[in-house]
Amino acid sequence: MQKRLLFPLAVFGATTLVMALQKPVFLLYYAAQASSYGFGDWCRVLWHGLSLDMTVAGYITALPLLLTLLSLWLPLSDRAWRRIFGIYFGAVSLVAALIFAVDLALYEHWGFRLDASALMYLDSPKEVLANVDWWMGLRQTLFFAACGALLVWLYRRLVLRLFVPAGRVPLRGVWSLVLLLLGGFDFLAIRGGVGASVANVSKVAFSSEMFLNQAAVNPLFSFLSTLGDNDSYADAYPFFPEEERAARFEALRGNPAAPADSLSAVAAPAADSAALDPVLRVRRPNVVVVLLESFGRTVMDADVDGEPVMPNMQRLKSEGVWFENFFANSFRTDRGEVAVLSGFPAQTLLSVMKLPAKAATLPSIARSLVREGYATSFTYGGDLNFTNQASYLYATGWQELLWQRNLRFDTPPADWGYDDAVMCDFFADRVIELDAAGRPFLAGLLTLSSHTPFDVPYERFDNKVLNAMAFTDECIGRMVGRLKDSPAWENLLLVLVADHGYPYPDGIAYNIPLRHRIPLLWLGGAVARPRVVGDYASQMDLAATLLGSMGVDHREFDYSKDLFDTVSQPRRFAYYTFNEGFGVADASGEAVWDCAADRAVSVTSPELLDVGRTLLQTTYVDIDRR
Known part of the structure; x- marks a missing residue:
């Protein structure tokens, strides 16, 4: 009976090993690209890819685990059980081998790992085959056959050696409980651990080099997780x-039609208006973008018995460029983040951030500034795997990600991660450090304490929501004060913008404009003078407004409008x-x-x-x- 209990464990371990071995095969297949990375990078691909490898192994092991449990109670012959396993593992082997073979061939042309979008081309087999030369067809067919045969042999050996005749099983109840416990661990593998984020391709992202991140992705997971998305x-x-x-x-559109070779057609209007009344005192400041979790205007403008909930935001808005009629593009962080950083509108029932291959094609503030020689760094006290954030950020030009995986502080993290007091202090130090390095930089921060469950080390208001919002406001005020007192302030443009609004007061309708109204404030020594911008705008307009003020080309941002453009005057x-x-x-x-x-x-x-x-x-x- 002990061998039979070892059977699902062996299936999980063997499957994980096969999935891991696929990565050096991929790297060798694309040796021309992989050769520019060292042995340590190859090891990191294997290590970071293990999380999705184990998720796939968890899915494949789920049925054998259930069948092993049933075998304790159902009076089928061992031959019948082995036949069932043979059919199951044969199907698994063929599907896995087919995905491996097709993925290896298509990556060269697509630039991302196989996903379900490949199914859209099955209705045109002649056109597909027209793009396959004989050598590719032969090579991938041989790889498919070899890989499938290896998997069939491996699983067959496990069944023959471990799913041995058990005869009458004593203590079936005890062994059943043991198998149910193993099922719990298998569920954790499928889920991707006990953290806030479930398994997704962002979990394996670890480098600003997208080839390495792509090499770490499990192609079976990439394909199966996108079924239904095509x-x-x-x-x-x-x-x-x-x-x-x-x-x-x-x-x-935010970028009116212009000659392709003319930067001035788009960037110059902002420069012309800035010449009369410049928004920025310096042309290429260091830029800091702080995404404020759930900072709706209804909360920012609230008070309790005459005491403002956000006194720091209320005070600071008179010190910089304040956008009075500014709105979130969505009610979710992942969609608001893309709207701010990529100037791309939010979707209704869809999040483009969760479509890694498509999200990677979006324009971004980070990528635009990298082309101008800027270093880029993004900080978050929680899990950037959540909603594929890490994958999106790396793919769109953020070179360094600092988050809970690589941050260690003396205080324990809360439910969503390290609280804003810890992170705002750390981030202020990071900005000062980046300034001292002498290279222009873009730094981003996403706060998290003003998010359900609103548990913060702070007691000012009885209302948990308002109390958490006030806590983050105090953390932001302290961070701004530290930056003001540092040399970094002189050449700094600090952008404070909410990721989305919040349904406060209770009962406010989810779809009315007031629910989506949020703050946008520009501060820093780079700001020419305080002013109030009354134009109506939303998060997707920030990219062109920011880049236009800096004289940086923003033609690729189709939806984003430069609010300081007085020449073309977009609506x-x-x-x-x-x-x-x-x-x-x-x-x-x-x-x-x-x-x-x-x-x-x-x-x-x-x-x-x-x-x-x-x-x-x-x-x-x-x-x-x-």
Whole structure:
């Protein structure tokens, strides 16, 4: 009986080993690229890839574990059980070998590991085969056959050696409990551990070199986890015929059509307006972007018995460039983060951050500034594996990620990670350190304490939400004070912006503009003078506004508008999405549309409905084409 109990453990271990061995095979297959990395990098690929290897092994082991448990109670012959296992492991071996073989061939052309988008091409087999030369076809067929045969042999040996005749099993209840306990560990492997984030491709991201991150990805996980994601996103919201949609978007886009070889066509308007009334005192400041968790304007402007919830934000907004009518593009961090850092609109029932191959193609502030010679570093006190953040950040130009995996402090982390008091102090030190290095830099920070469950080492208000928000406000105020007192302040542009709003007060509707209104504030010695910007805008407009103020080309940001551009004067409006709906607001009014009910929620400016429809449809068409 002991051997039979060892059987699922052996299946898990052998599968993990096979999955791990696939990585050096991949590196050898692409030796021309892999040769530029050292032995240590190859080892890190193996080490970081193990988490997804074990997740795949957990999935493959789940059925053998269940069948082993059933074998204690069902009176089937051992021959029958072995036949069942033979069919199961044969199917697993063939699928795994096929995915390995196809993944190796396609990476050269696609630049990312195999995902379910490959299934979209099965309806055109002639066109697919036309792109396969005879040598590739022969090579991958032989690899498939060899790999499949090896897996079939391996699993067959495990069944023959360990799933031996058990006869009458004494203490079946005890052995069943042992197998159920093993099932719990198998579930943890499938989930990806006990942390906040479940298994995703971001878990293996560890380097600013995307080839190494891609090498660490398990192709079976990449493929199976995206099954169901290969629908045509372009058909999600067919408000207008394609030609009409494209024409409508031209009037709304943030980068008006311009000669491809002319930087001044886009970047110069901001420079022209800045020449009359410059926003920045220095042209290329060091840039710090702080994403403030859940900092809605309804919370920021709240008070309790006359005491402001966020006194530091209220004080600081008079010291820099304050954007009075600024809105989040979404209600979720992953979507708001992409809107801020990539100037890309949020989606309704989809998060492009969770589509790594597509997210990697997005423009980004980080990538634009790397081209200008900036170093980039992003800090978070929690788990950047959550919602594929690490994968997205590395893919879009962030060279260094500092997060709970590589940060160690004396204080224990809270539910979501190290609290904002710890992280704001650390981040201030990091910014000062980067300034002292002498190279221009972009540094990012995502706060986390003002997030459910709102447990913070702070007692100011009885309301847990307001108390947590006040705690983060105090941490931000202290961080700003430290930076002001340092040499880094002189050449610094500090951008404070919320990742999304918060449903405060209780009962506020989830889809109205007020729910999505957030703060945006520019501070630092690089700011020319305090001012208030009254134009309506949303997170996706930050990228072009920031880069335009610095004289950096932002033509690749199709949706982002430079709010200081007084020459081309793109239309100013705020756009946001929620589950199955969108809202648009500008100086003329608002329009909120529920796509599921196919009706307007509220409309005071009817023409804004078509603005929202155009942007929502264009976003999904864009994602479909990436």
